[in-house]
Amino acid sequence: MNNNKNWLHLDFKGIVPSEPKIREWLDFFHKCGYERVIFEYDCRVQWDCWPDASDPRLTKDEIRRIAAHAAALGMEVIPLVQIHGHLDWILKHERYAYLREGGFVNELCPQHPDAKPMIKAWIDEVLELHPDIHYIHLGADETWHLCSCEKCREIAARDTERGKIGVYLDHVGDICRYVIGKGLRPMIWADMFCSENRTDLAGELPPETILVNWQYAGDGPTETTARLKASGLEVYGASAIQCAWYEHWWCAMNNPGDRLVNVLGWNRSGLNVIHTTWGRPGNLWNLYPSWFGSVGVFIAAAAPERWQDHPWRPFFEEVSKALPRSWPHELEKLIDGAKALPAADRIEEEGRKWLELGLRYQLMVKNYLGVELGRKCMDVTQAYIGRDPASYHKYYIEPQEKLERELEEWCGEMTAFFRRNELSDSEEFVAEKRAIFS
Ligand SMILES: [Zn+2]
Structure with missing residues (x-):
């Protein structure tokens, strides 16, 4: 055979x-x-x-x-x-x-x-x-x-x-x-x-x-x-x-x-x-x-x-090194990089968009951890040494509100991606990804 x-x-x-x-x-x-x-x-x-x-x-x-x-x-x-x-x-x-x-x-x-x-x-x-x-x-x-x-x-x-x-x-x-x-x-x-x-x-x-x-x-x-x-x-x-x-x-x-x-x-x-x-x-x-x-x-x-010889290869090397760290400033740079990737056909073009959505999700998760875990720590710290309401609002409340807006936008774009590419189970996928932030 x-x-x-x-x-x-x-x-x-x-x-x-x-x-x-x-x-x-x-x-x-x-x-x-x-x-x-x-x-x-x-x-x-x-x-x-x-x-x-x-x-x-x-x-x-x-x-x-x-x-x-x-x-x-x-x-x-x-x-x-x-x-x-x-x-x-x-x-x-x-x-x-x-x-x-x-x-x-x-x-x-x-x-x-x-x-x-x-x-x-x-x-x-x-x-x-x-x-x-x-x-x-x-x-x-x-x-x-x-x-x-x-x-x-x-x-x-x-x-x-x-x-x-x-x-x-x-x-x-x-x-x-x-x-x-x-x-x-x-x-x-x-x-x-x-x-x-x-x-x-x-x-x-x-x-x-x-x-x-x-x-x-x-x-x-x-x-x-x-x-x-x-x-x-x-x-x-x-x-x-x-x-x-x-x-x-x-x-x-x-x-x-x-x-x-x-x-x-x-x-x-x-x-x-x-x-x-x-x-x-x-x-x-x-x-x-x-x-x-x-x-x-x-x-x-x-x-x-x-x-x-594929034009995506150098970008994938950067992504692979940066993802385990997931520093926000590195992810932001990679999101711009994903937007600029060339695409040889429609599958590659949509694959490029998924990369961008995936990196944006990774950034949201990292920012969420930063805000939520930071806030929990500071709630304890402030019980010991006092509280600055203005900086608390700036570092924990405002980023949380921004994150909520970004998440709504991401869920909308991901749902549209599923619809455009006739993929099953968009509701489950988006709900699972949203649940992380609740
Ligand atoms: Zn048996």
């Missing part, structure tokens, strides 16, 4: 563009050099096999048109179907609570008699949208509550060789064989073998299975890659173009420097690499920025050599 390094993953559980806008994004991704795109649909399509669980943003006809557009560009769409963990969007509903592993809302009990048939029915429903594909991603990461229920625990206790990971392997292996029987090559995230320290057992999966070793911190592969390769299965790497980071609740953009180090490090690994773009930290977590917040990193991940 003709592999290549330019795999892109897009997670739909976060902010999703409309169907026409996704087609525009595919044109952009194709121009970047991506050839295979993994769509993690999650809850964003109305799945017949999970009644009353979805929170749809796209219809099946729209998905078919998107896949046809990708095919016309010579790109393959690969669906990702989670088969074990990260199923909060289904299991949070009382209707499906009986499928939970040990009562945990994010994980399926693989021993429940309904579990495998329901997952297979979902795979069949997804494959109806993608009849011509060669790969399917089955997720299977972060099943942290493995063997929490009595039934699974008993099976693990009897399996003296494999223990807990035996329960995982039997479930994941069965679904892998199911899709292989349909002519597909399955891939799964490999972290459970690493976290359970049982990479020696990964080779029990069918030989067609691809293990994807994701590492989103640092500059790419770690020693786990060699341990996974010893299983005899093919190993891919996975970077993150967008993922969780320490400040993600109160920022409107990833620090691009961290992301560039990660994607470029993986690209040097010599492995096939899937560049992931996450929509939320999990089903029941806050929204990450839209794809517009990652335009520069999309370009760099697909074609590092093109990024070397």
Whole structure:
């Protein structure tokens, strides 16, 4: 099979563009050099096999048109179907609570008699949208509550060789064989073998299975890659173009420097690499920025050599150095810098605007901390040494009022950005970002 390094993953559980806008994004991704795109649909399509669980943003006809557009560009769409963990969007509903592993809302009990048939029915429903594909991603990461229920625990206790990971392997292996029987090559995230320290057992999966070793911190592969390769299965790497980071609740953009180090490090690994773009930290977590917040990193991940000459590169270096400090005077300078960036197409132009909005948000958060924390400190100080009402007003009350006006303006501009680019969930995103200041 003709592999290549330019795999892109897009997670739909976060902010999703409309169907026409996704087609525009595919044109952009194709121009970047991506050839295979993994769509993690999650809850964003109305799945017949999970009644009353979805929170749809796209219809099946729209998905078919998107896949046809990708095919016309010579790109393959690969669906990702989670088969074990990260199923909060289904299991949070009382209707499906009986499928939970040990009562945990994010994980399926693989021993429940309904579990495998329901997952297979979902795979069949997804494959109806993608009849011509060669790969399917089955997720299977972060099943942290493995063997929490009595039934699974008993099976693990009897399996003296494999223990807990035996329960995982039997479930994941069965679904892998199911899709292989349909002519597909399955891939799964490999972290459970690493976290359970049982990479020696990964080779029990069918030989067609691809293990994807994701590492989103640092500059790419770690020693786990060699341990996974010893299983005899093919190993891919996975970077993150967008993922969780320490400040993600109160920022409107990833620090691009961290992301560039990660994607470029993986690209040097010599492995096939899937560049992931996450929509939320999990089903029941806050929204990450839209794809517009990652335009520069999309370009760099697909074609590092093109990024070397890209006019945004020097600016990204400045941003990456300044963001961890977030001094207001540096952020103000960067906002002016973002306004002056050139743009080669509409996606870059809107990406430039998102950068500007993201930096303005960062500045507001920093100013808010300065005013609020300063005021709290001074309230104590003044109880000891007295109070100057005029300077108190100037340094704590006036900036607070100014900040409120700036926040209103920012929320209005961000809402207009969502509308103009036909992005979903503007109300939630803006409300989350506003909540920091209340
Ligand atoms: Zn169980």
